[in-house]
Amino acid sequence: xxxxxxxxxxxxxxxxxxxxxxxxxxxxxxxxxxxxxxxxxxxxxxxxxxxxxxxxxxxxxxxxxxxxxxxxxxxxxxxxxxxxxxxxxxxxxxxxxxxxxxxxxxxxxxxxxxxxxxxxxxxxxxxxxxxxxxxxxxxxxxxxxxxxxxxxxxxxxxxxxxxxxxxxxxxxxxxxxxxxxxx
Amino acid sequence: xxxxxxxxxxxxxxxxxxxxxxxxxxxxxxxxxxxxxxxxxxxxxxxxxxxxxxxxxxxxxxxxxxxxxxxxxxxxxxxxxxxxxxxxxxxxxxxxxxxxxxxxxxxxxxxxxxxxxxxxxxxxxxxxxxxxxxxxxxxxxxxxxxxxxxxxxxxxxxxxxxxxxxxxxxxxxxxxxxxxxxxxxxxxxxxxxxxxxxxxxxxxxxxxxxxxxxxxxxxxxxxxxxxxxxxxxxxxxxxxxxxxxxxxxxxxxxxxxxxxxxxxxxxxxxxxxxxxxxxxxxxxxxxxxxxxxxxxxxxxxxxxxxxxxxxxxxxxxxxxxxxxxxxxxxxxxxxxxxxxxxxxxxxxxxxxxxxxxxxxxxxxxxxxxxxxxxxxxxxxxxxxxxxxxxxxxxxxxxxxxxxxxxxxxxxxxxxxxxxxxxxxxx
Numbered sequence: 001x002x003x004x005x006x007x008x009x010x011x012x013x014x015x016x017x018x019x020x021x022x023x024x025x026x027x028x029x030x031x032x033x034x035x036x037x038x039x040x041x042x043x044x045x046x047x048x049x050x051x052x053x054x055x056x057x058x059x060x061x062x063x064x065x066x067x068x069x070x071x072x073x074x075x076x077x078x079x080x081x082x083x084x085x086x087x088x089x090x091x092x093x094x095x096x097x098x099x100x101x102x103x104x105x106x107x108x109x110x111x112x113x114x115x116x117x118x119x120x121x122x123x124x125x126x127x128x129x130x131x132x133x134x135x136x137x138x139x140x141x142x143x144x145x146x147x148x149x150x151x152x153x154x155x156x157x158x159x160x161x162x163x164x165x166x167x168x169x170x171x172x173x174x175x176x177x178x179x180x181x182x183x
Numbered sequence: 184x185x186x187x188x189x190x191x192x193x194x195x196x197x198x199x200x201x202x203x204x205x206x207x208x209x210x211x212x213x214x215x216x217x218x219x220x221x222x223x224x225x226x227x228x229x230x231x232x233x234x235x236x237x238x239x240x241x242x243x244x245x246x247x248x249x250x251x252x253x254x255x256x257x258x259x260x261x262x263x264x265x266x267x268x269x270x271x272x273x274x275x276x277x278x279x280x281x282x283x284x285x286x287x288x289x290x291x292x293x294x295x296x297x298x299x300x301x302x303x304x305x306x307x308x309x310x311x312x313x314x315x316x317x318x319x320x321x322x323x324x325x326x327x328x329x330x331x332x333x334x335x336x337x338x339x340x341x342x343x344x345x346x347x348x349x350x351x352x353x354x355x356x357x358x359x360x361x362x363x364x365x366x367x368x369x370x371x372x373x374x375x376x377x378x379x380x381x382x383x384x385x386x387x388x389x390x391x392x393x394x395x396x397x398x399x400x401x402x403x404x405x406x407x408x409x410x411x412x413x414x415x416x417x418x419x420x421x422x423x424x425x426x427x428x429x430x431x432x433x434x435x436x437x438x439x440x441x442x443x444x445x446x447x448x449x450x451x452x453x454x455x456x457x458x459x460x461x462x463x464x465x466x467x468x469x470x471x472x473x474x475x476x477x478x479x480x481x482x483x484x485x486x487x488x489x490x491x492x493x494x495x496x497x498x499x500x501x502x503x504x505x506x507x508x509x510x511x512x513x514x515x516x517x518x519x520x521x522x523x524x525x526x527x528x529x530x531x532x533x534x535x536x537x538x539x540x541x542x543x544x545x546x547x548x549x550x551x552x553x554x555x556x557x558x559x560x561x562x563x564x565x566x567x568x569x570x571x572x573x574x575x576x577x578x579x580x581x582x583x584x585x586x587x588x589x590x591x592x593x594x595x596x597x598x599x600x601x602x603x604x605x606x607x608x609x
Binding site for chain 2 (some may be wrong): 028071083099104115118122124128135141178
């Protein structure tokens with residue numbers, strides 16, 4: 001079913017909306033959550049929470065890009081669930097790895113206290129990137145996709161993906177320093 | 184909360200438009216190919232330097248854009264996002280062209296009405312940064328490294344040595360009053376100038392457009408290369424020569440050429456010389472014809488003065504395939520006044536109103552004037568009243584006057600029309 005038709009179901013408060021969302025995007029959202037949580041049950045719960053959050057948000061929200069809308073919810077819910085988990089064994093090696101990687105661009109001595117400024121700066125930085133670089137960066141740090149999956153998607157070697165990400169993190173650090181966000 | 188945790192959260196809050204859609208597994212083969220800007224990694228540079236054909240799916244190895252990853256589109260997607268197709272004509276004056284006859288303006292597009300095309304790709308121009316209209320249409324996308332590579336590749340294709348490189352940032356070229364806008368673009372590169380040993384200048388702009396200016400590069404004397412004293416047959420011979428001589432520069436695998444002749448204010452010819460890469464797929468041919476082509480300019484001595492190379496693909500993103508209306512549907516919209524044009528008013532039309540009888544030619548065309556989206560329009564050439572003229576100006580004898588009127592070819596439901604939900608913008 002087309003996305004606009006699924007959204008119409010939400011607006012009509014037709015519970016088939018969730019069924020259609022699940023059929024079209026369930027597997028995809030599960031994969032996103034699993035990448036973060038590395039556990040079936042938690043990933044499934046994140047996806048179910050996504051459907052509930054979507055039901056409660058549409059309407060009045062009318063997403064222009066439904067897949068991206070769902071993706072954001074699942075991704076953020078999964079990360080929240082990861083944080084609540086006290087056990088390091090449960091949860092994404094990818095989250096820990098990504099946090100370590102991001103330390104290179106934002107791990108300064110000064111705490112970031114203006115999230116809006118950081119978000120604006122990040123969006124500005126991303127818009128200035130070549131599309132492929134931007135996508136690789138977000139596949140890693142938005143989707144928390146493993147490096148080998150990114151490499152496979154772009155038919156690159158894993159080391160090439162690592163180099164791309166390294167260069168992007170370096171550029172981002174420089175960008176944020178110039179913006180005065182990181183000292 | 185640690186900065187890294189904050190960053191992870193903030194990444195999760197970014198504009199959805201930035202998030203790549205991975206909901207469907209990309210297929211490995213597609214109908215059309217586009218340039219997708221690639222990482223300029225050490226491997227690619229080395230490959231070019233020593234001639235290793237290492238880049239995957241790489242076809243135009245000789246092209247100055249060779250280092251860009253020419254990947255197949257993984258999937259043809261149906262476009263859904265509405266787009267703004269407003270055309271800003273700026274200060275270019277009335278959209279009128281003079282010619283002896285409409286046949287002289289025929290760009291020999293691969294498109295024809297008989298092709299029965301029902302969908303065409305739309306590309307987002309990633310180099311468009313001037314939403315507010317305060318940057319003079321400046322196109323900014325490629326980074327310094329990429330632009331230098333293009334310049335160096337162009338020099339190599341011309342067997343020239345670069346002796347000097349000059350980089351101009353966006354803020355070097357325009358004064359921006361808006362501090363937020365200035366902050367946004369201040370580190371972006373407007374152009375890279377490469378001066379060569381023989382004083383040839385190669386300029387690469389932020390969207391990948393290249394301008395090469397020679398100090399009168401001679402061409403064989405048997406070719407009559409001029410703006411105003413070259414016949415159609417002679418123009419074809421010149422283009423044949425240019426296609427071959429500069430094949431390494433353009434990288435076109437299957438070049439095709441055309442030459443149009445406008446009339447100047449005193450009735451003199453003003454001939455253009457254009458080459459593009461033809462493709463088996465008609466839609467790809469149309470895109471190449473309109474968005475990835477080379478134009479050649481003579482000097483007063485019949486030498487080659489300048490080459491412009493346009494390649495919108497290296498700074499654009501495929502948005503999707505959108506359904507397009509038919510020529511008949513576009514003509515109806517035209518007659519009903521739903522078109523874009525810089526023609527001042529209806530007095531310019533014959534009998535004071537637009538009539539279908541005055542339509543001399545129509546073609547499906549992507550404008551490459553640096554707008555936000557590369558979308559197809561139906562470009563109508565309408566014969567105007569020859570008696571109308573600006574004060575002190577008369578149309579030369581033997582010349583017809585045509586106006587250019589544009590109707591978006593994309594179906595109306597996908598157009599981001601403005602408040603009145605009409606498309607009458609003149």
